Amino acid sequence: MSDVSYVRTKMLDEMAPPVSQVGPIRWARENLFSSVTNSVLTLLAIWFIYSLLAATLPWIVFSSFSANSLGECRTAIRDAYGADATGACWSVIRERYLQLLFGFYPSESYWRPILALVLMLVAIGPILFEGLPRKMLIFSGLYPFVGFFLLWGGTVWLPVTILLGFVIAYFATTMLGKVIGSLGAVIAAILLPVIWWLFLAGPVAYGLHAIVPIGLVPIESARFGGFLLSIVIGVTGIVLSLPIGVLLALGRRSDLFVVRTICIGFIEFIRGVPLITLLFVASTLLNYFLPPGTTFDIVLRVMIMVTLFSSAYMAEVIRGGLAALPRGQYEAANALGMDYWKSMRLIIMPQALKISIPSIVGIFIGLFKDTTLVSIIGLMDPLGLSTAIRANAAWNGIVWELYGFIALMFFIFCFSMSRYSMYLERKLQTGH
Amino acid sequence: MSTAVEREVDRSQMKVSDEVAIQITNMNKWFGAFHVLRDINLTVQRGERIVVCGPSGSGKSTLIRCINALEEHQDGHISVDGTELSSDLKNIDKIRSEVGMLFQHFNLFPHLSILDNCTLAPIWVRKTPKKEAEEIAMHYLTKVKIPEQADKFPGQLSGGQQQRVAIARSLCMQPRIMLFDEPTSALDPEMIKEVLDTMIELAQEGMTMIVVTHEMGFARQVANRVIFMDAGQIVEQNEPEEFFNNPKSDRTKLFLSQILGH
């Protein structure tokens, strides 16, 4: 039949879409005003944002930077912006920002934490971003010793001898393995360095220092404070709790009864106790157990407690990731002849960790914010310092400016971690 | 049921030698109190293609998983290529690296590219240099006809392609024996064909294979022996012609009538 047959004789040219289909107008229509409810919500949100800015912007802008006390500040603002103007008194930040950043760290040595921070960024770079050269990882491995030396100072030989302990462990595993079997080598790799650290490292370090005295002015932990303290505690906690958490999670799933029991006991105990309790243990009780006369650095003690605390949580999060993997993955790895450690390292852990990234970063963020709890045992973290500043007659009564500044700093750190985790998740996305 | 192409299969290369590849004697296995494998005796010569069939739960998977020690047997002996399977970990790793295994759900490593899936075990278990491992991997990927997918990830491939990658991954370890546990039962019909074709090629090259499958067409074309299992025991075994046309036991008859739909 001829009326259903049709042949196109002229092909159509491509045309630009109508204006309503492109650009900001289309975006707004689709996202903000797609329905009545959506439009109402949009208008409400605009009104809310407006009121918020109307209330805070003048306070932020009509402020004083130069005053030397809260009273001076108020007068300055009244003089400048009228009798009923109430503005922020940023002067307190100007006057005390060095203290908020470094605590009571001697100002002539500020270059040391700054250099340590810069080097830290260099050290974590290759861990966070695959694009950087792999050789940089060598520096990442050395960084803890460099950082320790820069921050605490003292003789350079102490970190060197501590590092030597790891070298001893390495040689014990590689060389002794052939002579005394792998189990013997593992035991030697743990025992020898411990003996070295406990009895030999110190004397050797001081002996070497007597011969070749290189070092920095030692700075005791009591002078650490502000964000320096938060970052030192937070970063060590973050860096150490992940590997310890991995080992605990594997131990909890182990077939070996003793290993499993120890791991479960540790995890459940730590999770059952508030962090503050552990911090009090670190600050007071621990002294009773240590031999009299030993001075075990308080910041070091706190770092250990914070690390142990978050590794228990880490272990549980990673165990969840392990449990989510199908059994087939373990079986395929075994069927290819991989032993336990190889299959864990190459097949199981990469996948389990990937599944757990959001929770792991959640723990990191929590840990970093929890470093503020150390103010309770008298350490001068930013919150501890702000209490001290507010106790000063000149700044008595100041609240929003100080806490706002501290909150902003914490927000920057935590938000970057969160963004990084999203980047990582996207990068590791290998599905469709 | 049978979707295997009825095509000419060249059996000329499929020679069975006198050499014993797998020897199982008086083997028993329990899951807790459940006696899942009972007095299994089986000798597999090098070059044999054995198809194992039987109703669900009869212990087929468990049997072949015992051969590479994914399951532990409690009684009797299994020896593979002359190595006795005991609880000694050294023996187990040695046997596992010589016996390839294919799974129903492929079990590729989703976080690694296809190429890395294939090179991982050679590099880490066999200590093959990376370059060489990649050449071997590309060789086998070409053999299973998907060299162009080497840089993709398993999640981006079809089921049939994934199973062929799994075959290539096993081959990269250059195994002398391959075990297949229902390699096609999670696949659509067209994909079943591509996987079976790959397996037929392997058989034609003289690979020793034990295949748990319900693809009776494959069994007829390729197998030199069909084993029927029920309730943890080997009930009947025979050459394919004889097995399908003239089953002896009533259980076998019942099973065949169900599966072939007569």
Ligand SMILES: Nc1ncnc2c1ncn2[C@@H]1O[C@H](COP(=O)(O)OP(=O)(O)OP(=O)(O)O)[C@@H](O)[C@H]1O
């Ligand atoms: N890990 C296990 N623990 C306890 N029982 C098991 C375990 N694995 C399998 N079984 C049981 O052992 C029996 C045999 O299982 P197997 O997987 O070998 O059967 P199959 O013949 O492969 O069946 P299918 O055709 O369904 O795959 C079944 O009854 C099963 O429930």
Ligand SMILES: [Mg+2]
């Ligand atoms: Mg099965």
